[in-house]
Amino acid sequence: MRISDQNLSYVVWGLGATQIIGYGTLYYSFSILAPEMATDFGWALEWIYGALSIGLLAGGFAAPLSGRLMDRFGAGQVMAVGSVAAALSMFATALAPNAAIFVAFLLVMEVASGLVQYNGAFALLVQVAPNRAQRSITHLTLIAGFASTLAWPLTSWMHTDLSWRTVYIVFAAANLLICLPVHWKLSRLTRQRMTAKAPQLDPVAIEEVDTPLPPEEPLEIVEGSLPQADRRRGFIFMAAGFTLMSFVLSALLVHMVPMLTAVGLGTAAVLVGTMFGPAQVFARFINMTFGKNLSPSRLAILSACALPMALAILLATAPWLAGAFLFAVLFGAGSGLNSIVQGTLPLTLFGSEGYGALVGRVSAIRLVVSAAAPFIFAYVTEQFGVTTALGAAIIIGVASVLAFAAVARLADK
Template identity: 30%
Template sequence: MSAPHNSVPDASARSHAHRVGWTIVAYGFLAVALSATARTLLSLAMPVWESELGWSRSLVSGAGALALLVMALTAPVAGHFIDRFGPRKLLTAGFAVLALGLGMTALATQAWHLLLAFGVVSGVGFGVVAVSAFFAAVAPYFVEQRGFALAVVDSGYTVGPFLLVPLAALLLAQFGWRFEFAAMALACVVMLPLSWRLLPRVAGVQATDGVPDVPLSGRLRELARSPVFHLLFWSFFLCGFTSSGVIETHFLPYAAACGFSGVTAAGAYGLLSGINLLGILLAGWLSDRMNRPLLLAGIYAVRSLSFVLLMQVGDDLSLLYLFSAVFGLFDYATAPVVASLVASHLGVRVMGLSMGLLGAGHSLGAALGALAGGVVFDFYGSYRGLWLMSIVLAVLAGLIAVFIPKVPRLGFRPH
């Protein structure tokens, strides 16, 4: 549709590219908000399924973990597709698949229906309509404001749950879980014409210079040999365990186990998501201005301390909301920092593939966290062991981040 911001010599073409970039940012914000809310529906329905259908938390957590595993397999392929061919066709198809999976979930009556509909079909949709895909689509259009633009896209993960999870909880209470999933499937259908109309047909990095294209195998070899990629991958893997895995899947059931109603717990989760917005935008702004590896390490350190607070909640509503505020400020704040490091240290021409692989690592960590939470609760009747694991792993992620170089080192040029 147009060349990226940092490669167009003509001022008017550069201005047009800038508008295209912000259009992708706006659409990506909305798409990520819907996708994040759809993933949260599993957590909301978990206690209802347990009482209504007899599905254990291990089973439902397993469906969530399966979806994350499918996302992990899908995200690198989707990212490489966007690097090569652009976002329009892929993200339109992704919303179609997600609508199908959520619609199938609304009709589920047996355990294998849930595993197939949410774990596999929806998992593919989640893997395509992912923040990593939009990072790849957005990054080539920005240089000076790249960190902030990526943060705006990532903030959809917080604004969506903040506005829509309380509404989803009300729909669940008033009309049941089937209506809740069907309504989200319909929202995904509405996104299809918007995807086709607003997203560029070609990748932003096409025709930017004379650098010959590198085949997928070559790009994978270069990434595999990059120490920076491995540091980002393993810290982001642990990030997935300590955020999406344990909190996105088990925060609402934990609140229910503490005696809070579904609407109250959803309100606390909504607060977490709202504070998340501030954390993401602040992290994106800071990533354009300070030492990003130290910023990333600091985020992980504070996250580990927040789990200590979570363990003390009991039936104290004020502590539940305090945890939501503290954790929310440092939850998704890692994503724009990591994406900014990928763009500067690994290159925008492999942004989709790199973020897809990192997203896969994040999803694998999240799958392990989601599964561990269900197993720990079923075995001990408590989430205490899960929170202790999360403290240790968040500290480890921060230690890994410290070793990422402050500035890119010469030699890695997959682009």
């Protein structure tokens, strides 16, 4: 038995909705609300981003454990627990009476984010239907690409009349009342798959096939393409590529609107920032339609190339509005394709067995390094100017291209 394509599409759409809410409320909203947080606690703005970096760091350290838990108990159950933790920690952060308590609950919130965002969603899709996971991951990222497009203007609109604390309370309710029921429903699929020797899914969500697999065989499995002898080097290069690219993305996405303002775009910064989401979606749509024969390793190189190109265009043309829009489109395209590759490249190279733990290890390395990105970018901008900060980001982006090129060489051997 296998989950039907129709019911798999319901799973993807449900996860798409929770990813929009999860990324929008737990990540993208922060840069809009950070200035008032800094004023509220009497901190310099870069220290507020430093607190976020500590939270991202904690999430990185927790990623291997969460990946193992997803493999053992099912990604759906872990995501359901994560929804509760995200909602409660966001609510507690909103009520924090002082900076110390604010940082403590922000740390918990970022750890919970790792349970409900892409790592968990990708693991769930691999567990439910490994042989169709690459297509499902592409479709999911296509939907979730609207997170920033919705979150930045929505948060800005809410923040005109509401304090950052009230906005966080509203966002906490969204995680509890919308994301939790969806993740709990989906947990039935992965829970039964993890606990049953011969997976027997809910009759509503499966269809009979003509030749069922023997009970002792897994329902579906994907074998990794890398030979065992190359897997250690492949993992190192892959992790380095994702880590360097995530550093650039983390630094720029958290600071997107303030950074665009700093390069001279003024009130147009929010408008330019809203192009990021549609660019992600458009790049994923193009890849889904025309990139079926493009390997994940080649797609990784393309996604990595887009980031330094986008930043170079911004530096060369700012404050020209057309140049800023081109930056947003290229940067969004690189980010959008990277989200696909984060799910498909490990699956293609290393297979579906132990996928959650593998992705958790990659995420730990990636998040521990990129956790410092918002703070470093804010500090460099304050001390040396936004031009220097963007120049450093370009160099790091080029290094990520070289790492993925090394992965492609191994994959093509």
